[in-house]
Amino acid sequence: MKMLISSALLLSSLFIATPTLACDDHKLEISDSYVREMPPASKNTAAYMQLKNTTDKPLKLLEVQSDIAKKIELHNIVNVDGVLKMQPQPYIEIAANNSLILKPGSYHVMMMGVKRQLKQGEEVKMTLKFEGGMTRELTAPVQPIMPKSAKAGS
Amino acid sequence: MKYKSYAILFSSLVLIMLSGCSPTEPATTSNNSLAPGKPAPNFTLQSNQGPISLADFKGKGVVLFFGYTNCPDVCPTGLSSLTQALKQLPKTTQQRLQPIFITLDPTVDTPARLAEYLRYFHSNLIGLSSNQQTLEQITQAYHVVYKRQPQPNSEFDFIQHTAYFYFISPTGKLSQYLPHQSSIENLKQALTMLVKTKQKELI
Numbered sequence: 001m002k003m004l005i006s007s008a009l010l011l012s013s014l015f016i017a018t019p020t021l022a023c024d025d026h027k028l029e030i031s032d033s034y035v036r037e038m039p040p041a042s043k044n045t046a047a048y049m050q051l052k053n054t055t056d057k058p059l060k061l062l063e064v065q066s067d068i069a070k071k072i073e074l075h076n077i078v079n080v081d082g083v084l085k086m087q088p089q090p091y092i093e094i095a096a097n098n099s100l101i102l103k104p105g106s107y108h109v110m111m112m113g114v115k116r117q118l119k120q121g122e123e124v125k126m127t128l129k130f131e132g133g134m135t136r137e138l139t140a141p142v143q144p145i146m147p148k149s150a151k152a153g154s
Numbered sequence: 155m156k157y158k159s160y161a162i163l164f165s166s167l168v169l170i171m172l173s174g175c176s177p178t179e180p181a182t183t184s185n186n187s188l189a190p191g192k193p194a195p196n197f198t199l200q201s202n203q204g205p206i207s208l209a210d211f212k213g214k215g216v217v218l219f220f221g222y223t224n225c226p227d228v229c230p231t232g233l234s235s236l237t238q239a240l241k242q243l244p245k246t247t248q249q250r251l252q253p254i255f256i257t258l259d260p261t262v263d264t265p266a267r268l269a270e271y272l273r274y275f276h277s278n279l280i281g282l283s284s285n286q287q288t289l290e291q292i293t294q295a296y297h298v299v300y301k302r303q304p305q306p307n308s309e310f311d312f313i314q315h316t317a318y319f320y321f322i323s324p325t326g327k328l329s330q331y332l333p334h335q336s337s338i339e340n341l342k343q344a345l346t347m348l349v350k351t352k353q354k355e356l357i
Contacts (some may be wrong), residue, residue: 036230041267043310044226077227083299084228084334085314104231105335112226112305114250145234 012018022066028094030131033140035102035124038117044069047109047140048102053094059130061089065110065127070113077105088109091131118142188297190330194218194322197293199256199282202265208280208326215251215348216322219334220298222259223271224310228317232334236319237276238305239341248278250324250349256282258300258313260289319349 033049050109053059064072074089092120093108109126118124122142129135188195198207202244208216217236221229233255240248255272257263260283263271268281284292293300300315317334321344329348332340 032232039230039270039271041223042230047167075227080297082316083301083314086226086303086312088243089294104227104282108227111277112310 027132028053028059028136029135030128030136030138032042032101033138034143035111035118035140037120037123037142037144038114039145040117042117043114044110045114046111047073047102048104048125049109049138049140050099050101051092051094053096056096058096059134061094061128061130064109064122064126067112068114068118068126069113071109071111072126073110073112074107074132074144075110076107101104120144128136188295188328190328192328193322193326194328195292196280196326197256197288197292197295198286199288199292200265201280201282202210202269206280207324211252212326213250213324215324215329215345216320217251217253217345217348218256218296218320218322219254219317220258220296220315221291221317222257222313222315223263223267224259225313228334230314232317232319233272233275235334235336235338235341237279239338239345240276240278242338242342242356247346247349251278251345253279254282255279256289256292258289258293258298258315259311260286262310306325316317319344321345323348 004151029052031052033047036045036046047064051059051061061074064074066072074092074114075089076089076092078087080083089107092100092102100107102115102144120142123139126138126140127135128138189239194208194230196208198205199204201284219229219232219236223229236253240251240253243251249356253276255268257268263281263283265281268283272279272281292298298316300313301316303312305311318331319334319336320331321329323329332344336344
């Protein structure tokens with residue numbers, strides 16, 4: 001009996017200890033992630049990326065954590081009669097079998113009170129937390145402020 | 155009969171919803187003097203080199219942008235596009251253009267801080283600050299709508315604002331305005347046209 005209990009315990013502990021990442025890896029693909037380089041005198045920046053949900057259910061990004069900033073929020077920019085409003089979002093939802101691009105002027109990860117002036121060439125480590133307990137580690141390069149439409153000029 | 159009244163109610167609701175102002179232009183106030191072809195309102199504000207007026211740049215094309223240095227997304231995007239548009243123009247054209255950034259957050263954005271921030275984008279950018287009262291007059295004249303959005307537990311507030319580039323001809327007339335997300339190509343065209351205006355006026 002003791003044997004049975006201990007083996008049951010051992011088995012269940014194995015289940016608990018198994019990282020959920022292995023199967024989560026197929027649920028969400030992150031690409032084109034970057035953190036925007038900071039001009040001098042500014043205390044904040046934003047992270048952008050493409051999130052691809054490969055499951056049949058919507059995925060909700062609830063939170064992003066990183067040591068680099070005092071405060072990190074999920075934001076969207078909404079145009080209300082021409083006035084651009086930053087709206088904190090309780091979550092960012094990626095629809096089933098769909099992609100969502102976090103980009104300037106739209107959904108983004110807002111990093112406030114950044115501890116140093118981030119420059120191109122650096123990297124920022126962050127953790128993305130999703131509904132249902134899934135987490136993803138991400139290392140995003142710092143890139144200069146370049147709109148997507150920019151072509152290398154003179 | 156019941157359905158009819160629902161239909162009327164519904165369509166009147168839709169009409170009410172559609173009657174909001176157009177989101178594509180600077181908000182119009184009762185003061186309607188700002189329009190392409192009309193003189194751009196003059197101003198005198200503080201740069202880190204002393205007071206600067208719009209009238210100082212007669213003979214140059216001026217591009218104006220209102221924002222603030224703690225602006226996390228909109229202003230860097232706009233300033234970056236403007237910078238690249240300028241850099242892609244011939245040197246002679248660039249020399250006849252003056253980009254100006256006016257802060258909406260004068261308590262934080264001193265002329266020195268603005269200069270430091272703007273150097274990151276383009277060496278020709280002039281940053282202007284002022285007292286709140288003077289700023290009120292100028293933003294009204296340019297139909298800039300802005301509102302402080304306090305942030306609890308944060309070192310700074312966000313400011314909601316309209317974000318347009320104002321193109322002012324070498325003779326001081328408003329030529330046109332474009333939204334901050336305009337393509338580099340569109341900004342280049344608008345800037346080039348400003349300088350062409352000057353050539354036309356000289357003939």
